[in-house]
Amino acid sequence: MSTESTTPDLTRSRRGETTIERLYKWALFGCAALTVFVTGAIIVTLTADAVKFFEEVDAFEFLTGTVWKPSSRxxxxxxxxxxxTLTVTIISALVAxxxxTAAAVFLSEYASDRMRSVLKPSLEVLxxxxxxxxxxxxxxxxxxxxRAAGAPLNFQNLLSASIMVGILIIPMVSSLSEDAMxxxxxxxxxxxxxxxxxKYEVSTDIVIPAAASGIFSSYILAISRAIGETMVVVVAGGMSARMLDTSNPFAHVFESGETMTAAMVHAVSSDAVGGTPxxxxxxxxxxxLFSITFAMNLISNRIAARYKEDYQ
Known part of the structure; x- marks a missing residue:
């Protein structure tokens, strides 16, 4: 009678498993390092050329000056x-x-699974x-x-651009907030x-406070997206830099304006020669602009860490 076991060997080679795990580890590390490298490269590139600008233009004058006329004056x-930029950001946040948030509450708490499977992808198409x-x-x-409603708008104005930017970032707010809820x-x-x-009390008094960290993070990310928006403000907002009139700040939104991103597009598309201020x-x-958005992301991380709930 044979003494050999007929039970199959289901164990794997630890050497092969360790090698694969190391490959996974270094591949994931490479992806993480690439993102850090890209961020660092952006900072170095911007800083190196910005230093050349500040060699010819006083930094205090740049940060506190109220007139932006780089070519003519x-x-x-x-x-x-x-x-x-702040005008567009604030109005778009008031829209989005x-x-x-209301769309996220509906999708999370009121919509059926079938309705959610249709509405959420449709919303994210935006x-x-x-x-x-x-x-x-x-x-x-x-x-x-x-204009037909009575608003005294110029052909290009910050109000229309701000509302459209708000519509643009609604999917970011709703999708991320719904995931958190x-x-x-x-x-x-x-x-x-x-x-x-x-159901309304559960949604507002239990679910929203419990998901506050994720909801606030979606707000900050959406606002950062609004700050960096380019084409909407270039097409609808115009490229005429105007300082906010403190005596009548609301009139500012009815006129054309130039955001920071629009000014960068203007600089690229103008006849400015390389090496000039x-x-x-x-x-x-x-x-x-990078400093502002970086600060916004830091605030988002702090808020998420401060109000994060642990349900384990």
Whole structure:
């Protein structure tokens, strides 16, 4: 009688498994290192050319100046660009945050699985439309509608551009917020229902506070996206730098303006020769814009860490 076992050997070679795991580890490390390298390369490139700009233009004058006329008057005050950028960002946030959050609450708490499977991809299609299309929609349709409603708008204006940027970032707010709300354990919802709470009360008093870190992070990311938007503000907002009038700040949105990204496009598309202050101003603006968005992302990470809930 044979003493050999007929049981198959189901164990794997530890040497082969270790080799594969090392390959996975270094491949993932390479991807992570690539993202850090790209970020570092952007910072170095912007800083190197921005330093050349600040060798010819005083940094304090650049940061506090109220006139941006780089070609005609050689004045490089960035405040008109910053105020236009903040105007577009604030108005677009006022459009996107309420609508996006409400859409996320509906998709997470009210919509059936079948309805969610249709509505969420349909909503996210908005993020795939080219931004230049949004710009032309604002110019051709939105501005005439607002004029018909009585708004004294110029042909190109910051109000139409801001509203369209707000529509553009709604999918980012709604999708990320809905993901955060869906991650809230059902036990918390059931506990609320057990205490007699309505669906609306569970949504607003339990789900939204529990998902606050993810929701706030979506707000910050969407706002950062609005700050960096280019084509919508170029097409619909115009490229005329104007300083905010403190005596009548609301009139600023009815006129054309130039955001920081639009100024960079203007610098590239103008006749500015390489090596001139007009050319290097593009990198100074880019470094300023990068600093603002980088700070926004740091704030997002701090908020997410501060209000993160652990359900384990």
């Amino acid at each position: 050689q004045e490089f005050g960035v405040l008109p660009l910053v105020t236009a 945050i309420p609508i996006g 993020a795939g439309i080219p931004t230049v299309v949004y710009g032309y929609l604002a110019l051709v349709y939105l501005t005439p509608w607002l 869906s991650a809230v354990p059902d036990e918390l919802r059931q506990a609320g229902y057990g205490l007699g709470a309505t 007009e050319y290097y101003a593009m990198f100074a603006i880019g470094l300023t």
